[in-house]
Amino acid sequence: xxxxxxxxxxxxxxxxxxxxxxxxxxxxxxxxxxxxxxxxxxxxxxxxxxxxxxxxxxxxxxxxxxxxxxxxxxxxxxxxxxxxxxxxxxxxxxxxxxxxxxxxxxxxxxxxxxxxxxxxxxxxxxxxxxxxxxxxxxxxxxxxxxxxxxxxxxxxxxxxxxxxxxxxxxxxxxxxxxxxxxxxxxxxxxxxxxxxxxxxxxxxxxxxxxxxxxxxxxxxxxxxxxxxxxxxxxxxxxxxxxxxxxxxxxxxxxxxxxxxxxxxxxxxxxxxxxxxxxxxxxxxxxxxxxxxxxxxxxxxxxxxxxxxxxxxxxxxxxxxxxxxxxxxxxxxxxxxxxxxxxxxxxxxxxxxxxxxxxxxxxxxxxxxxxxxxxxxxxxxxxxxxxxxxxxxxxxxxxxxxxxxxxxxxxxxxxxxxxxxxxxxxxxxxxx
Ligand SMILES: Cc1cc2nc3c(=O)[nH]c(=O)nc-3n(C[C@H](O)[C@H](O)[C@H](O)COP(=O)(O)OP(=O)(O)OC[C@H]3O[C@@H](n4cnc5c(N)ncnc54)[C@H](O)[C@@H]3O)c2cc1C
Numbered sequence: 001x002x003x004x005x006x007x008x009x010x011x012x013x014x015x016x017x018x019x020x021x022x023x024x025x026x027x028x029x030x031x032x033x034x035x036x037x038x039x040x041x042x043x044x045x046x047x048x049x050x051x052x053x054x055x056x057x058x059x060x061x062x063x064x065x066x067x068x069x070x071x072x073x074x075x076x077x078x079x080x081x082x083x084x085x086x087x088x089x090x091x092x093x094x095x096x097x098x099x100x101x102x103x104x105x106x107x108x109x110x111x112x113x114x115x116x117x118x119x120x121x122x123x124x125x126x127x128x129x130x131x132x133x134x135x136x137x138x139x140x141x142x143x144x145x146x147x148x149x150x151x152x153x154x155x156x157x158x159x160x161x162x163x164x165x166x167x168x169x170x171x172x173x174x175x176x177x178x179x180x181x182x183x184x185x186x187x188x189x190x191x192x193x194x195x196x197x198x199x200x201x202x203x204x205x206x207x208x209x210x211x212x213x214x215x216x217x218x219x220x221x222x223x224x225x226x227x228x229x230x231x232x233x234x235x236x237x238x239x240x241x242x243x244x245x246x247x248x249x250x251x252x253x254x255x256x257x258x259x260x261x262x263x264x265x266x267x268x269x270x271x272x273x274x275x276x277x278x279x280x281x282x283x284x285x286x287x288x289x290x291x292x293x294x295x296x297x298x299x300x301x302x303x304x305x306x307x308x309x310x311x312x313x314x315x316x317x318x319x320x321x322x323x324x325x326x327x328x329x330x331x332x333x334x335x336x337x338x339x340x341x342x343x344x345x346x347x348x349x350x351x352x353x354x355x356x357x358x359x360x361x362x363x364x365x366x367x368x369x370x371x372x373x374x375x376x377x378x379x380x381x382x383x384x385x386x387x388x389x390x391x392x393x394x395x396x397x398x399x400x401x402x403x404x405x406x407x408x409x410x411x412x413x414x415x416x417x418x419x420x421x422x423x424x425x426x427x428x429x430x431x
Contacts, residue, residue, distance in 0.1 A: 013039040016167035018141040023304030023321030024173030025122035030329030032131035043140035054201040058315030065107040066322040072121040080111035084213040095391035104415040151299035178306035195287040203234040207267040218264040225264040296351035313369040364407035
């Protein structure tokens with residue numbers, strides 16, 4: 001249900017979710033399925049278009065599993081583009097070729113999925129649900145309501161005035177620059193680790209000789225680029241540049257950007273020259289990771305990028321935002337029910353339990369990403385030779401590949417025996 005706010009509106013809910021990205025929308029859906037009443041605030045104006053381009057299009061196999069559990073995968077299947085391979089080339093030679101079909105899991109394939117399509121599916125449940133979800137958009141959370149030591153809701157600014165939402169639980173699902181994290185004080189002990197590079201994102205016509213079902217990583221010295229098939233038939237390119245290096249790159253003109261792409265992927269050189277005409281067709285992602293010792297305080301909890309910003313390596317952000325939502329919802333629904341009867345500490349304990357359940361998986365993804373980020377930045381000949389050796393060792397050993405990649409792609413799945421193997425993404429229609 002969408003609703004218009006008028007000046008001084010006061011709304012009540014079990015849970016107020018701030019942020020309508022993958023984490024916030026999935027949580028609102030999971031909670032309403034469990035009978036909770038939710039108010040969701042999203043600052044973007046739907047009249048001005050959907051989610052920003054380039055964002056969150058790669059969804060890992062575990063993300064597909066979570067979407068299936070939320071009951072939205074069947075509706076998304078046709079819009080998703082299944083990916084079969086991950087290929088890494090270093091110094092012009094293929095050093096790793098991962099075939100997702102070889103992994104012994106029920107959900108084996110990552111998919112590409114436009115974020116507006118994903119968000120629309122999460123926002124529109126297939127049928128009536130026991131709880132209610134009121135969505136205010138645009139509505140920007142600007143303050144928290146506080147009573148004693150506890151957060152009791154949110155103050156939000158909307159085009160028609162201020163809205164106050166009072167709720168037993170406020171959830172900051174408001175992304176990497178989270179206002180709820182800052183306003184709640186949870187940001188105080190945050191450890192932000194800037195990585196050594198930023199990423200420029202852009203889209204190009206798809207090179208004719210490339211297989212549309214492969215992720216490509218191209219490395220040359222300390223430069224690298226990600227080349228990912230997109231649902232709109234283009235290739236999404238993530239090009240690394242030195243931290244803060246956009247100004248220098250732009251000063252060199254678009255020709256320099258074309259040359260970088262051509263250096264990493266000669267097959268895409270012509271597409272870059274012909275297809276990329278303006279800097280406005282690019283977007284910059286400032287790469288950092290954020291670690292918080294505490295994800296919650298009385299009456300408030302953070303999920304997704306707000307709780308643990310990750311780097312874009314191996315497309316982990318959407319998956320972890322969904323996993324947070326799916327893990328948190330039943331804990332909260334049960335705790336609210338117990339608290340209503342006993343006025344107890346159930347909610348606070350549930351929030352701590354949530355962090356204990358999710359932190360190890362997030363930590364494993366972060367460690368894998370940081371290791372990979374370091375590998376990308378090696379320059380000395382001996383170090384880059386070692387990097388190629390590591391990739392080749394992975395390429396040669398299915399067991400090693402599984403050990404290294406499972407935390408990123410299959411953290412919530414147990415291996416299945418071959419006869420039971422059945423891939424829920426494998427029937428995804430080609431785009
Ligand atoms: C260029 C780019 C490419 C990426 N590619 C991938 C990828 O391929 N695969 C992948 O897994 N991850 C990718 N990511 C990361 C991924 O987008 C995030 O990890 C993921 O979206 C996190 O989901 P979230 O719901 O926690 O936060 P977000 O998706 O950031 O959603 C937060 C929402 O909160 C809203 N909001 C913010 N502040 C307020 C406020 N004060 N009041 C109300 N609403 C507010 C925002 O408008 C937004 O809609 C990419 C990120 C970027 C920037």
